[in-house]
Amino acid sequence: MSAVPQRRRGGRDQLLAVALRLFARDGIQATSLQGIADEAGVTKAGLYYHYKTKDEIVLDVLKPLLDALPAVTRRAEAHRTRAARADEILGGLIEIALHEHSGFVVLMQDPYLTRLLGQQESMRRWWEETSALMLGPDPDPQTRIGLAMFISGLVGASRDPAMTDLDDRTRRQTLLECGRRLLQRD
Numbered sequence: 001m002s003a004v005p006q007r008r009r010g011g012r013d014q015l016l017a018v019a020l021r022l023f024a025r026d027g028i029q030a031t032s033l034q035g036i037a038d039e040a041g042v043t044k045a046g047l048y049y050h051y052k053t054k055d056e057i058v059l060d061v062l063k064p065l066l067d068a069l070p071a072v073t074r075r076a077e078a079h080r081t082r083a084a085r086a087d088e089i090l091g092g093l094i095e096i097a098l099h100e101h102s103g104f105v106v107l108m109q110d111p112y113l114t115r116l117l118g119q120q121e122s123m124r125r126w127w128e129e130t131s132a133l134m135l136g137p138d139p140d141p142q143t144r145i146g147l148a149m150f151i152s153g154l155v156g157a158s159r160d161p162a163m164t165d166l167d168d169r170t171r172r173q174t175l176l177e178c179g180r181r182l183l184q185r186d
Contacts, residue, residue, distance in 0.1 A: 028112035146182035
């Protein structure tokens, strides 16, 4: 299951890779377009050729991840039971967290991005649809909190040095079992 599309190749890719590294290290707010240009070894005018604003580069950096989220939800919708839908979503989020780790960290932890995505109706709608698929129409507080803890916990679990000793199958299965427990679905 490959949840994350491949990035484009070329000069923009270099800018995107540098921007993601700086966003993950310093945060979006603290990263300037000049800093991205300097780190990428291009002029600020060269960066402006591709991106007019920081928001444009932020959204392009995270585009593969942001495109992968609705794809996970669409796959989940094909399942008949809530348990199967939840497993599809949990598994998809695990794949994204493990394969797009830096982007996932920025997505989950950067307040600038939280504000930026909060302004996008498509992201709000995605979250509402995904939550409803996983939790049902009237989830209790413990289940809602369990989902939030699982998603937030993926950031720490995916970068925990102890996880590097685990093979991919064990890592995925263990994270899935933790998600099921948090959602009261052993």
